[in-house]
Amino acid sequence: MEETNVRLRIHIDHEVRKMTLDDGIPSTLEELICAVKDAYSITTNISLQYKDNDFDDFFTLTSTEGLKDKDTLKVVHLSVPDCIMLTLVPQEGTPDTSNLSSVCDSHAVSSEDTGILSPSPSERRLPWPTVFSIPTFSHNTELALRQGNEMYSREGTPLTSPKLTHDILEHLAEAIFTYTAYPNDAQRSAVAQALIAKHPCLKEPGSYNGCYGWQQSLKYKVGNYRTKRKALGSPELLLERQKTLEAARLALIEASKRKDSAKSINDMMSKTYSWRRQELVAKSPQVEDFKERWPALFQPFQINEEFQRCNAVPLESTFMFQLDRYTPKLLELFNAKGGAVGQRIKALLNALIQVS
Numbered sequence: 001m002e003e004t005n006v007r008l009r010i011h012i013d014h015e016v017r018k019m020t021l022d023d024g025i026p027s028t029l030e031e032l033i034c035a036v037k038d039a040y041s042i043t044t045n046i047s048l049q050y051k052d053n054d055f056d057d058f059f060t061l062t063s064t065e066g067l068k069d070k071d072t073l074k075v076v077h078l079s080v081p082d083c084i085m086l087t088l089v090p091q092e093g094t095p096d097t098s099n100l101s102s103v104c105d106s107h108a109v110s111s112e113d114t115g116i117l118s119p120s121p122s123e124r125r126l127p128w129p130t131v132f133s134i135p136t137f138s139h140n141t142e143l144a145l146r147q148g149n150e151m152y153s154r155e156g157t158p159l160t161s162p163k164l165t166h167d168i169l170e171h172l173a174e175a176i177f178t179y180t181a182y183p184n185d186a187q188r189s190a191v192a193q194a195l196i197a198k199h200p201c202l203k204e205p206g207s208y209n210g211c212y213g214w215q216q217s218l219k220y221k222v223g224n225y226r227t228k229r230k231a232l233g234s235p236e237l238l239l240e241r242q243k244t245l246e247a248a249r250l251a252l253i254e255a256s257k258r259k260d261s262a263k264s265i266n267d268m269m270s271k272t273y274s275w276r277r278q279e280l281v282a283k284s285p286q287v288e289d290f291k292e293r294w295p296a297l298f299q300p301f302q303i304n305e306e307f308q309r310c311n312a313v314p315l316e317s318t319f320m321f322q323l324d325r326y327t328p329k330l331l332e333l334f335n336a337k338g339g340a341v342g343q344r345i346k347a348l349l350n351a352l353i354q355v356s
Contacts, residue, residue, distance in 0.1 A: 008067075011074040012040055023216055025067045032064050034223030036075060041182070045078040045227075047312060060311050076312045128179045128187060132194045135175045141167045148201035159201040168195070168202075169217055173225040176218070181226050188218045245275035249293065256295045265296050266305060273309050 006021045019039055026032045033048060049058035051072035058074050061067075136142065141164050148159030172191060176183050183191070192211035196203045203210040252268045255261040276294060279285065285293075296302050307315035334345045 006067075006069045009070065009072040010036065010040075011072070012042075013075075025064050026220070027064065029061060029064055030224065031220045032067075034220050034227070036073075038182070038219060038223055040075075042075070047076045047078055049074040049076055049312070060313050078312075126179050132191050133175075134191075134194050134198045135171045137171050138167050145199050145201065149199055152201035152203075157201075158203055158205060165217070169221040170225075172218060173221045176222055177225060181222075183218070183222060185215070188215045188222075191218060242275075245272050248272050249275065252294070252296055256299075262301070265299075265302070269296055269302055269305065270309065273306075277310075 006024050008019045008021065010017045010019045017040070019036065021035065026035060029048070033046060036042065036048065037046065048061040050061045050067070051057075051074070052059050061073065137145070144159070144161065144164055151157055152159065172195070176187070176191060180187065189209075189211075192214035193209070195214060196211045202214070204213050207213060248268050249272055252265065252272065255265050255268065276297070279293075280290070291298055297306060304315045307313070331349075334342075334349060336342075337345055
């Protein structure tokens with residue numbers, strides 16, 4: 001995709017903003033979502049919808065292909081971790097900050113779902129260093145960099161390798177996260193400059209400072225790393241949340257056995273959506289095992305509801321609309337089909353016409 005300045009109109013909550021992408025539309029949807037989250041300091045999970053000019057309506061964005069300058073996007077907030085009450089424990093030499101702060105998502109939970117936690121030492125941030133220390137990469141990467149630096153010193157030839165780039169960015173994002181989850185432009189620039197100072201073979205030909213591409217790549221990589229960390233959560237938070245959601249899952253199984261519990265089932269399915277999604281992504285269970293754990297999900301009504309939770313789009317009405325839209329063309333194709341296959345299709349169409 002051509003690297004040009006692109007402007008987008010962003011609908012976010014009840015406001016309309018203008019967003020400028022200096023390097024053009026990202027090549028992947030994940031990178032575009034990270035760019036939007038970074039631009040507006042969004043900490044929850046989101047999806048994006050695009051404005052379709054033919055229908056004058058918003059549809060779920062599944063790819064960045066086709067996006068262009070002055071297109072309109074809408075931010076859709078997805079589910080985030082359940083409401084957790086945090087107790088801030090004062091440390092030695094700091095003022096008493098024992099007030100309670102609450103972090104909630106769009107699915108409200110009762111007080112008995114609330115866990116009281118103190119901040120984990122692993123989640124405390126160090127102050128940003130005066131000079132950023134480049135971490136040690138994997139053995140193969142370090143070996144390639146050593147050889148690349150020697151060649152660059154002799155011939156001035158830069159080292160380029162997508163595999164090395166991935167490993168370098170992963171380690172840099174992890175190192176940055178020990179200081180801040182939201183590095184600004186100056187901090188990303190400092191990391192990129194420290195990188196090429198230690199490994200000159202990584203300098204970018206044609207870049208005004210030799211590392212602008214690294215700065216932009218770090219922006220997206222840190223965003224991806226931040227999303228993964230949020231999905232995992234702290235160990236204490238995850239434990240309390242698991243207990244609550246597992247109890248809700250067991251209650252769902254019992255409710256699924258009753259015929260008069262549709263509303264309560266839908267409420268519990270909404271509440272346990274994040275738990276169910278994490279189980280699917282992390283464990284990739286077999287269908288029969290997943291059906292045993294989540295029987296309500298296989299009810300027709302809940303299939304529609306789950307699709308809405310995942311994509312913010314109604315499944316059945318969207319399907320029927322698109323079916324009506326494409327039926328004339330499909331019938332033309334069916335009628336044009338010849339041979340034995342065409343005869344079978346015509347017989348099926350005649351049978352359907354007689355039934356209707």
